[in-house]
Structure formats: structure tokens, C-alpha cells
Amino acid sequence: MTSESTAEKAAGAILTVDLGALAANYALLCEKAAGAEVSAVVKADAYGLGLGPVAERLWMEGCRTFFVADVNEGKALRAVLPEAVIYVLNGIFPGTAGLYAAAGLRPVIASLAELAEWREAGAPLPAALHFDTGMNRLGMSAADADAIAQDETLTRGIEVSLVMSHLACSDDEGHPRNALQLARFSGIWERLRPRFPGAVASLANSGGIWLGADYHFGLVRPGVSLYGGNPFTGKENPFRPVVRAEARVIALREVEPGETVGYSATWSAPGEGDSGRKRVAILGAGYADGYFRALSSTGNPESGGVVHIGGRACPIAGRVSMDMVAVDVSQVPEGAVTRGDMAELIGPNITVDDVGLRAGTLGYEILTALGRRYMRRYIAGPERDAVEKEGRGQA
Numbered sequence: 585m586t587s588e589s590t591a592e593k594a595a596g597a598i599l600t601v602d603l604g605a606l607a608a609n610y611a612l613l614c615e616k617a618a619g620a621e622v623s624a625v626v627k628a629d630a631y632g633l634g635l636g637p638v639a640e641r642l643w644m645e646g647c648r649t650f651f652v653a654d655v656n657e658g659k660a661l662r663a664v665l666p667e668a669v670i671y672v673l674n675g676i677f678p679g680t681a682g683l684y685a686a687a688g689l690r691p692v693i694a695s696l697a698e699l700a701e702w703r704e705a706g707a708p709l710p711a712a713l714h715f716d717t718g719m720n721r722l723g724m725s726a727a728d729a730d731a732i733a734q735d736e737t738l739t740r741g742i743e744v745s746l747v748m749s750h751l752a753c754s755d756d757e758g759h760p761r762n763a764l765q766l767a768r769f770s771g772i773w774e775r776l777r778p779r780f781p782g783a784v785a786s787l788a789n790s791g792g793i794w795l796g797a798d799y800h801f802g803l804v805r806p807g808v809s810l811y812g813g814n815p816f817t818g819k820e821n822p823f824r825p826v827v828r829a830e831a832r833v834i835a836l837r838e839v840e841p842g843e844t845v846g847y848s849a850t851w852s853a854p855g856e857g858d859s860g861r862k863r864v865a866i867l868g869a870g871y872a873d874g875y876f877r878a879l880s881s882t883g884n885p886e887s888g889g890v891v892h893i894g895g896r897a898c899p900i901a902g903r904v905s906m907d908m909v910a911v912d913v914s915q916v917p918e919g920a921v922t923r924g925d926m927a928e929l930i931g932p933n934i935t936v937d938d939v940g941l942r943a944g945t946l947g948y949e950i951l952t953a954l955g956r957r958y959m960r961r962y963i964a965g966p967e968r969d970a971v972e973k974e975g976r977g978q979a
């Protein structure tokens with residue numbers, strides 16, 4: 585690491601987003617989905633990483649189609665990428681079709697009522713049609729697909745550019761629902777394809793891309809894998825970590841046997857005398873930074889947070905508080921941790937998926953909960969070297 589600037593030294597916690605790793609993950613997805621267009625799902629501020637820098641870098645890597653959740657995210661992305669194709673996954677909320685059209689956004693239409701609103705918004709306007717094939721969340725039915733195939737007036741003046749569905753269980757390649765959803769979606773696409781020669785089909789999110797070429801169709805929609813999260817359950821993660829969250833050691837203390845650490849006194853130094861004394865580091869990040877209180881120590885080595893510090897994985901001691909967390913560094917050689925050092929909360933040693941598991945959730949939630957207080961650094965990645973874009977993407 586390069587020497588820290590004063591602004592960095594003053595930051596209690598620093599979030600580094602490696603845009604080079606993002607680019608490498610995009611390249612891996614393109615390789616795996618060869619033949620299909622690889623779009624990027626950048627909803628929720630690019631899964632918490634920062635919409636602007638992420639979208640710009642993906643555009644540089646050749647990505648041209650993006651998905652956001654709602655019209656406000658779409659407008660923010662339009663300001664960054666004037667030429668991108670932008671789909672809005674949550675469809676059209678009543679009375680807002682004009683906003684989509686004005687920002688050049690394409691709604692992902694999930695009901696015949698939304699379809700009617702888009703027809704009335706003026707023609708010819710591009711849109712995606714979303715069909716439900718087993719998630720039972722958003723999407724039109726197979727009967728709606730039949731109606732659309734038979735009745736041209738339903739899509740009059742609409743340029744259908746995409747026909748899509750979403751997989752419920754793509755993290756688990758053995759789950760029977762994957763093949764069921766593929767069969768249902770293929771049936772819908774066969775019926776609609778002749779009606780909309782300009783459209784492409786799309787089924788796969790990150791996990792779906794690994795289910796095989798049958799699942800790729802014309803366009804794939806990865807999200808979490810771009811950001812280094814593991815889209816699979818119980819399978820190794822082929823993607824590079826993109827996020828590194830570090831917190832500063834703001835104090836070091838010795839805790840005498842029988843003494844407790846933190847709110848509600850849930851952790852104590854066991855034993856007696858010198859052998860029972862513990863060394864604890866106090867770090868400058870807490871649940872206000874998205875380091876969940878559920879990462880508080882539990883006494884069980886499988887759960888509760890772990891932090892990488894002084895070259896070792898060290899357990900959290902006691903409750904995570906709003907702005908601080910205590911870590912038991914008794915195993916780290918004396919002198920290997922000093923005040924002002926940085927400890928890794930999330931990164932190459934403690935993956936975002938580990939943190940999710942230990943907090944009783946998953947990597948997706950850890951990423952999207954990353955706090956606004958981190959000092960953010962965007963680096964282009966070691967292979968492209970040091971185009972540092974400090975502070976961008978901050979709220």
C-alpha cells in the first residue's frame with residue numbers, strides 16, 4: 585500500500601473499491617456467457633459500491649445494457665451514461681409512465697395494466713416484458729403471453745426489445761426448479777419470438793449463467809458476481825473480491841481476568857492472573873457503517889464477526905456498537921498491532937460471503953448495507969495501476 589494521505593489517516597474506516605477487479609469479473613462473465621450480451625445489474629447503488637464509478641467502468645469494458653430497480657435510480661444512471669440502454673426492473677408505478685419516457689428508460693413490464701400505461705405514454709417506446717415462471721414475485725403469466733401473442737393491439741406502438749424471467753434458485757445447480765423455470769420460459773419465448781423479431785430473451789442472473797448455455801438466451805443479467813460476491817451456495821467463488829472495508833485501530837487495551845468488554849457486558853476475559861489477561865483492539869467502525877450488530881461475539885467460533893488484523897483472523901469481543909467494535913487480538917504477537925493500524929473487516933482474507941454467513945445473512949445484504957461514513961477510494965486495479973478517483977460515488 586502507498587503511504588496514507590492526511591485525509592486517509594483521519595478516516596476511521598476506509599472502503600476501497602477495486603474497479604480493476606470489477607472489470608476482471610465482467611470479463612469472466614463474458615467468457616462464460618460467450619454468444620450472449622452481458623448486461624449489468626446496478627440497482628441499489630450498484631449493490632452499495634457506488635453507481636457512478638461502477639457504471640462508468642463497466643461502460644469502458646463494453647457493457648451497454650444496465651438494469652436498475654426504479655425510475656429514480658434510472659435517472660441517476662442516465663446522468664452518468666447518456667447512451668446506455670437502461671431497464672427499470674420494478675416496472676411502471678401508476679401514473680409515472682411519462683417519467684420513464686422523458687429519461688429514455690425502458691420499463692420491465694410485469695402486468696397487462698402496466699402494458700396499457702406504456703401504450704398510452706406514446707409510441708414507439710421500447711420496453712421489456714417480464715413473465716413469471718416460478719418466482720411468484722413479479723411477471724405476467726403464461727396466459728398473458730398467449731394473449732399478447734394473439735392480440736396485436738395489446739402491444740400496439742410498443743417496441744418490445746426484451747422478454748425476460750427471473751430464476752428463484754440459481755445459487756443451487758441441483759435444484760429442480762431451475763429446469764422447470766427454463767422449460768416454462770422457453771415455452772413463452774417460442775410463442776412470442778415470431779411476434780417480436782427485434783427482441784432478445786433473458787433468464788439468467790449470476791448463478792443462472794453457470795447453469796449452462798441453455799440458460800443464456802440472448803442476454804444475461806449478472807449482479808452480485810460483478811461485485812465479487814459468491815452467487816453459489818456450497819461452491820467455490822470464481823470471482824475476484826472488489827470491496828475491501830478496513831477500520832482503524834483507535835485504541836488498544838488490556839482486559840484483566842473477570843473484566844467485561846462493551847455494552848451489556850457479554851464478553852469477559854476468562855481465567856486468572858497474567859495468563860487470563862486479554863489484549864483488545866478497539867476499531868473505528870460499527871453498525872452505523874453496515875457492520876451488523878448481529879456480528880457481535882456469540883461464544884461459537886462459527887458465528888459472530890472475525891476481523892483480519894496483524895496477519896491473523898481475530899474474533900470480535902462483545903457487542904458491535906454504533907461506531908466501534910472490539911476485537912480480541914491476544915493471539916497477535918505483541919507489537920504487531922499498533923494504534924492507527926488498519927484492520928480488514930471485509931476483503932481478500934475475510935470475504936463478503938464469510939461476513940454474511942457469520943451475521944446470519946448473505947453477502948448481498950452486507951454489500952448493499954455498506955455505510956455512508958466510509959471514506960471511499962476507487963482504484964483501477966493493480967494491472968492498470970493507480971487511476972485513483974477519491975471520494976466519488978459518495979452520498
Ligand SMILES: *Cc1c(COP(=O)(O)O)cnc(C)c1O
Nearest residue numbers: 625750789790791805806807808
Ligand atoms: C437483482 C436481479 C438480478 C441480478 O441477480 P444476481 O443474483 O445479483 O446476479 C437479475 N435479474 C433480476 C430480475 C434481478 O432482480
